Amino acid sequence: MFLPLLIAVHVIGVVLWIGGVAFVTMVVFPMIMRMENSLEKVLFFQGVEHRFAKIAKTSVVVVGVTGVLLLHLTGGWNVLFKASGIGPTLMTGVWVFYVFILMFEGRLFKALFRGEAQQDTAKVFYRLSVFHWVILDMSLLAIGVGVWAGHGGRF
Numbered sequence: 001m002f003l004p005l006l007i008a009v010h011v012i013g014v015v016l017w018i019g020g021v022a023f024v025t026m027v028v029f030p031m032i033m034r035m036e037n038s039l040e041k042v043l044f045f046q047g048v049e050h051r052f053a054k055i056a057k058t059s060v061v062v063v064g065v066t067g068v069l070l071l072h073l074t075g076g077w078n079v080l081f082k083a084s085g086i087g088p089t090l091m092t093g094v095w096v097f098y099v100f101i102l103m104f105e106g107r108l109f110k111a112l113f114r115g116e117a118q119q120d121t122a123k124v125f126y127r128l129s130v131f132h133w134v135i136l137d138m139s140l141l142a143i144g145v146g147v148w149a150g151h152g153g154r155f
């Protein structure tokens, strides 16, 4: 009973987190790129990211704690980095990548927007949008492979 409950909490965390990433990537970025004014673009983006960062950080903790507990309870540590553990291995990789981004997020944004008045903001947002597509695709791959492998899918 505890294990299915743990998977449910894990997946709810994943839905809130990756759902948010999908929304930012597929809805917010196209909106920003259609805006005319550079300052408006930066303020809107920072407002959205600032709010979403709190949701993402909480979800990352919930997903990480439940994921490690799941690995522990299913005795999955020894399948990590093996073909039979492809699901949890991809999940862990994506999780570590996000933790890294969220830890250095402040510095990353500062570096991106430094001297913004002189910079081409359209170029910065285009690069940010491509980056969001990359992390969204990685996350969807981890979800797809995780569900596939968790329900009997084998190579």
Ligand code: HEM
Pocket (backbone or CB within 6 Å): 007, 010, 011, 014, 018, 063, 064, 066, 067, 068, 070, 071, 074, 076, 087, 088, 091, 092, 094, 095, 139, 140, 142, 143, 146, 147, 148, 149, 150, 151
């Ligand atoms: C430290 C990070 C993580 C660990 C250790 C971890 C580990 C696990 C484990 C052991 C399971 C149970 C698999 C099974 O039923 O055989 C699971 C389920 C799942 N995980 Fe993760 N996970 C982590 C992060 C993530 C992330 C980042 C995502 C999404 C991008 C994700 C998506 C899922 C999904 C969708 C399931 C449900 C699979 C099913 O249908 O049973 N996990 N995770």
